Amino acid sequence: MAGNRKTLRLWILWAVLSLVALAAAAAVMAYGGPRHLFLIGKTTDAHHQMELACDSCHTSWFGGREAIEEACLNCHTDDLAAMDDSHPAKKFRDPRNAERLELLDATKCLSCHVEHNEDVTQQMSVTLPEDYCSACHQEIAEERPSHEGYGFETCGNAGCHNFHDNRALYEDFLEKHVAEDWLKRYPRMRFADPAITKQLLTNGTVATTSPVSAQGERIIPDAPAGINPDAHVMEEWVQSAHGVAEVNCSGCHQPKGATASSIDSWIEKPGIAQCATCHQNEADRFVKGKHGMRLADDMVVEHDGLWGLFKKELLSPMRPELARLPMKQEAAHIDLTCTTCHSAHAFDIKKAKVEACATCHNDEHTQAYFQSQHYELWKQESNGTAPEGSGVACATCHMPKLETKTSQGIKRWIADHNQSANLHPNEVMGREVCMDCHGMSFTIDALADRDLISKNFKGRPSVHVESLDWVETRMRERGDRP
Amino acid sequence: MRWKIKACALLPLTALVAACGSGAETEQAASGGIEPQIFADSLHAVMASDRAVYTKRVVNRLQNDEGVIKASEHFEDDKALPLPAQMFRFGAEAVAEKTDKFSYQLLSLWPINKQNAPTTDLEKEGLQFIIDNPGENFYGEEELGGTTYFTAVYADPAVAPACVTCHNDHKDTPKSDFKLGDTMGGVVIRVPVS
Numbered sequence: 001m002a003g004n005r006k007t008l009r010l011w012i013l014w015a016v017l018s019l020v021a022l023a024a025a026a027a028v029m030a031y032g033g034p035r036h037l038f039l040i041g042k043t044t045d046a047h048h049q050m051e052l053a054c055d056s057c058h059t060s061w062f063g064g065r066e067a068i069e070e071a072c073l074n075c076h077t078d079d080l081a082a083m084d085d086s087h088p089a090k091k092f093r094d095p096r097n098a099e100r101l102e103l104l105d106a107t108k109c110l111s112c113h114v115e116h117n118e119d120v121t122q123q124m125s126v127t128l129p130e131d132y133c134s135a136c137h138q139e140i141a142e143e144r145p146s147h148e149g150y151g152f153e154t155c156g157n158a159g160c161h162n163f164h165d166n167r168a169l170y171e172d173f174l175e176k177h178v179a180e181d182w183l184k185r186y187p188r189m190r191f192a193d194p195a196i197t198k199q200l201l202t203n204g205t206v207a208t209t210s211p212v213s214a215q216g217e218r219i220i221p222d223a224p225a226g227i228n229p230d231a232h233v234m235e236e237w238v239q240s241a242h243g244v245a246e247v248n249c250s251g252c253h254q255p256k257g258a259t260a261s262s263i264d265s266w267i268e269k270p271g272i273a274q275c276a277t278c279h280q281n282e283a284d285r286f287v288k289g290k291h292g293m294r295l296a297d298d299m300v301v302e303h304d305g306l307w308g309l310f311k312k313e314l315l316s317p318m319r320p321e322l323a324r325l326p327m328k329q330e331a332a333h334i335d336l337t338c339t340t341c342h343s344a345h346a347f348d349i350k351k352a353k354v355e356a357c358a359t360c361h362n363d364e365h366t367q368a369y370f371q372s373q374h375y376e377l378w379k380q381e382s383n384g385t386a387p388e389g390s391g392v393a394c395a396t397c398h399m400p401k402l403e404t405k406t407s408q409g410i411k412r413w414i415a416d417h418n419q420s421a422n423l424h425p426n427e428v429m430g431r432e433v434c435m436d437c438h439g440m441s442f443t444i445d446a447l448a449d450r451d452l453i454s455k456n457f458k459g460r461p462s463v464h465v466e467s468l469d470w471v472e473t474r475m476r477e478r479g480d481r482p
Numbered sequence: 483m484r485w486k487i488k489a490c491a492l493l494p495l496t497a498l499v500a501a502c503g504s505g506a507e508t509e510q511a512a513s514g515g516i517e518p519q520i521f522a523d524s525l526h527a528v529m530a531s532d533r534a535v536y537t538k539r540v541v542n543r544l545q546n547d548e549g550v551i552k553a554s555e556h557f558e559d560d561k562a563l564p565l566p567a568q569m570f571r572f573g574a575e576a577v578a579e580k581t582d583k584f585s586y587q588l589l590s591l592w593p594i595n596k597q598n599a600p601t602t603d604l605e606k607e608g609l610q611f612i613i614d615n616p617g618e619n620f621y622g623e624e625e626l627g628g629t630t631y632f633t634a635v636y637a638d639p640a641v642a643p644a645c646v647t648c649h650n651d652h653k654d655t656p657k658s659d660f661k662l663g664d665t666m667g668g669v670v671i672r673v674p675v676s
Binding site for chain 1: 582
């Protein structure tokens with residue numbers, strides 16, 4: 001009998017401990033805490049920064065794959081549309097694709113991209129075998145004899161095709177540019193076209209006035225009494241684009257609609273929300289990229305709950321110590337916000353384009369930049385000995401100034417603050433930036449040469465993308481090229 | 483089962499609106515309401531009319547007659563008009579995002595884009611039928627992905643010189659001797675019936 005009672009007590013203890021453990025696990029999943037314990041595998045480079053904001057992808061406990069699909073599209077729909085997605089889900093919805101969808105359901109993100117699956121994750125976060133194109137394109141060699149003998153694993157990794165974004169690789173585009181020399185006659189960025197520069201000046205989006213008001217007097221700062229900025233702060237502000245455009249203290253340090261003279265509403269360190277009141281597009285794009293995604297809406301690591309045991313907490317801004325790329329140790333703890341690169345008050349664009357990047361980044365590509373021809377050109381532009389748009393700063397390529405339609409439907413040349421956008425695939429950068437100065441063939445070969453990228457393009461490409469030859473061959477066969 | 487009947491007269495737009503205005507009405511097709519054939523014919527009446535209007539009054543006029551602007555497959559890069567076939571496909575894709583009560587495609591036995599070649603046996607049969615029997619439509623049933631569809635195939639003729647010149651001159655065309663009025667392909671409309 002005593003033995004039975006002891007066994008019963010042990011069972012009860014086991015049951016109670018199990019229930020407590022289950023409750024604790026449920027609380028962590030629902031509210032927060034050591035959520036890293038629940039990561040079922042290494043997160044991809046694309047998402048690792050937000051891996052503890054579990055609900056940003058797992059939006060519903062019982063929503064299954066559909067809920068995750070919806071979360072994918074919440075973040076990626078706009079970019080897919082902007083890249084003129086070659087395989088949009090809508091293309092596969094007609095019933096004649098039923099057989100194809102049985103082989104590969106191309107209407108679902110999760111068919112190709114499964115998170116927390118390090119062992120099978122390849123470039124572009126693809127978790128399918130590399131020959132996935134074979135599901136639908138078995139007859140490609142009949143249509144294009146040049147493809148005979150090539151395995152389907154080469155479609156996407158030889159510089160020829162991408163599943164989603166082929167804006168720089170479609171045949172007619174290649175044909176149009178295939179004859180270009182490696183360096184164009186007047187190598188300058190598109191935004192610096194004299195006609196466009198004139199347009200910018202007319203729109204008042206670049207500095208056009210001296211740092212004094214229209215009345216010829218210095219701007220009177222409108223900070224409330226009790227706020228006494230240092231002299232250097234005042235000097236930096238007056239000489240900055242903000243000072244020139246007469247954006248006063250209250251423009252950044254007071255919320256919209258607040259009385260400038262009210263110290264109660266004074267914001268000591270304005271964040272992205274304040275910047276976004278004027279720079280909405282830049283802010284929107286910033287939180288889409290790796291620099292800013294932790295500041296996107298709803299990046300919650302802990303929710304209010306359980307009678308105050310859990311308090312709502314958002315992800316902190318990105319810090320170099322959290323990055324997977326090599327970063328400088330001394331920069332490890334820097335919070336990455338707008339003013340990290342632009343600095344408060346001075347808002348020196350030139351510094352933001354090179355120095356700010358090198359403050360944190362310490363990889364081979366970044367280090368090699370300072371020995372590159374691109375950097376030489378940038379120094380010449382910076383010191384005024386070369387025209388605008390002729391230099392190549394870090395931001396020239398990674399945050400290019402693009403003609404962008406704003407939320408008001410107006411086209412403007414705006415620096416894309418999603419610095420990850422043109423890297424995946426990198427031919428996008430080729431089309432958006434490199435080809436302003438370089439010929440298409442040289443560009444595509446250079447971007448396919450990983451070694452050359454590491455050396456920051458010091459030298460010539462040692463890789464050649466064969467499909468460029470195929471394009472020329474087809475043109476010759478038609479008599480469109482000598 | 484196969485239905486092969488003479489092309490019916492184009493129905494007024496109001497008939498189409500009545501036919502496809504709501505999913506509930508479409509469901510009547512399976513329960514003795516609007517016949518799938520009438521439903522498909524009505525849809526095609528609108529599709530063919532819109533397609534002809536865009537081809538003749540926009541593309542052919544501005545590109546071929548007045549030389550104001552070109553139509554291009556890469557219309558965004560080339561700052562040009564979308565091709566009539568693209569306009570048609572964009573509409574089909576937009577519809578596919580709104581409803582699964584019907585779907586439609588523009589296919590051909592001589593497609594420039596090989597993805598627009600027929601894939602099912604019924605598509606192949608239907609496209610051949612409309613070429614062999616000018617002025618007639620093709621109707622049939624087929625099962626795809628576990629669903630039975632009423633499938634109708636309608637001739638897509640070259641309605642303007644722009645159709646002929648673009649297709650005959652395209653580098654990927656498998657046929658370069660089209661003439662005005664020739665059937666270049668077919669519109670395939672599917673209505674799920676079970």
